[in-house]
Amino acid sequence: MTTRKADKAKKGSTLPSLGLGPEDIATGIRQHYSYNLGRDLSHVTPHYLYTALALTLRDRIMERWRSTKQATRRPAANGLTTCPWSSSSVAPWATPC
16 A cells, blocks of 8 residues: 555646636635735735735746746756756856756
């Protein structure tokens, strides 16, 4: 019998993808406004609404950034993961990986 941690490690992330549609964004804003910021939806202020929007958009950007980062990494001959854009001509401290 396998454990849940082992299953997740095999499958990767099991979270559902965050949508980019208007309803998905509105749901994300409501969730951040209520749960993360602890505000009451009946008393919406511009400051907290903007913060909830920023958090919602950040979630979607980070999700896509992570999937892009995982897709662009490739295993090297020695079994270690390297960045496809790194090269010996670039200073080691300047590589983004």
